[in-house]
Amino acid sequence: MTSHLAQVPLWAAIVIAVLVVLGSGLTLLGALGLVRLSSFFDRIHAPTLGTSWGTAGVMLGSALLFTLTGDRLVIHEIVIGALMMTTTPVTLMILGRAALSRNGGARPRAANPASITAGLDADAAEGGSDRR
Amino acid sequence: MSETILTVALTLSQLCLVLAMLLATLRLLRGPRAQDRVLSLDALYVCGMLLLVVTGMRLGSSYLFEGALIIGALGFVSTVALSKFLLRGEVIE
Numbered sequence: 001m002t003s004h005l006a007q008v009p010l011w012a013a014i015v016i017a018v019l020v021v022l023g024s025g026l027t028l029l030g031a032l033g034l035v036r037l038s039s040f041f042d043r044i045h046a047p048t049l050g051t052s053w054g055t056a057g058v059m060l061g062s063a064l065l066f067t068l069t070g071d072r073l074v075i076h077e078i079v080i081g082a083l084m085m086t087t088t089p090v091t092l093m094i095l096g097r098a099a100l101s102r103n104g105g106a107r108p109r110a111a112n113p114a115s116i117t118a119g120l121d122a123d124a125a126e127g128g129s130d131r132r
Numbered sequence: 133m134s135e136t137i138l139t140v141a142l143t144l145s146q147l148c149l150v151l152a153m154l155l156a157t158l159r160l161l162r163g164p165r166a167q168d169r170v171l172s173l174d175a176l177y178v179c180g181m182l183l184l185v186v187t188g189m190r191l192g193s194s195y196l197f198e199g200a201l202i203i204g205a206l207g208f209v210s211t212v213a214l215s216k217f218l219l220r221g222e223v224i225e
Contacts, residue, residue, distance in 0.1 A: 004192040006135040013134030017141030020186065024145035024152075027179055031152035034159050034175055040168055043159075047175035050152070050182070058145075058182050062189050065138075069192070076197045080185075080204055084178070087208040091174060094212060098219035099167040 004069045012068050016061040023057025026050060040099055044092055051088040055081055142190045149183040170214045177207030 008016070026049045033046030059081040063074040156179060159172040181203040188196030213223050 005138045005190075008134045008138065010134050010137075013137045017137050020145045020189070021141050021148075024148040024182065024186065027182060028148040028152045028155075031155035031175060031179065034172060035155045040165070040171075043168065044171060047156075047171065047178065050175060050178050054182060055178070058185055062185055065189055066194070076194075076201065077185075080181075080197070080201055083201075083204050083208070087204075091208060091211045091215065092171075094215040094219065095167060095170060095174075098215045101219060102165070102167065 007069050008065065009068070012064060016065050019057045019061035019064070023054045023059075023061065026057065027054035030054065041096070044096055044099075048088060048092070051084055055084045139190075142186055145186050146183065146190070149179050149186060153179045153183065166218055167215075170211060170218065173214070174207060174211045177203060177211075181207070 030047045030049035033049070034043055037043045037046060059077040063077040066077075067074050153176060156172045156176040160169050160176065163169045163172060181200045184196050184200045184203065188194070188200070217223050
């Protein structure tokens with residue numbers, strides 16, 4: 001039934017299996033961190049596991065599989081991987097700035113580290129409240 | 133032999149990605165503020181895109197990659213639009 005999977009040699013099957021399971025496992029770990037971590041500025045780091053090595057592992061495995069089965073070229077996976085690698089930092093930086101401005105105005109000054117930690121503690125404290 | 137290895141690995145990977153989508157949906161429903169919901173929607177987009185790619189690998193079909201590409205591009209655009217709305221109060225100024 002799935003004859004295209006039987007065409008792959010054994011070493012490539014092992015490499016593809018390791019890459020795909022690593023990528024999806026890291027994505028699952030990032031989603032688990034998205035649920036488990038306490039404040040927003042902790043949680044914004046968690047899904048980048050899925051967008052960096054999660055995407056890279058799945059895309060490398062897919063490129064290897066479809067190159068070896070001879071179905072088509074590998075350019076699609078490279079396009080998706082490059083798109084994800086370039087757009088995720090831009091997205092999360094805009095979202096972090098939006099969260100900072102929603103938390104009450106000015107960005108924390110780097111010259112005074114105590115104000116940064118105080119702001120993060122205040123964010124963690126208000127995480128359980130019902131403020132939208 | 134290689135078919136067995138690949139079938140087991142792709143099934144496990146599909147299960148992991150579906151569980152990741154469920155966890156992101158949980159944060160999307162539960163998130164205390166709006167930026168948590170936007171962040172979990174972005175994670176949900178990425179997990180759905182990877183699930184589409186892994187399903188395409190399992191079926192041997194090349195059409196699902198076009199869908200994954202579109203999901204990646206639209207996820208970027210929608211997350212940027214929602215973040216701009218949270219930042220400024222409007223999307224196009």
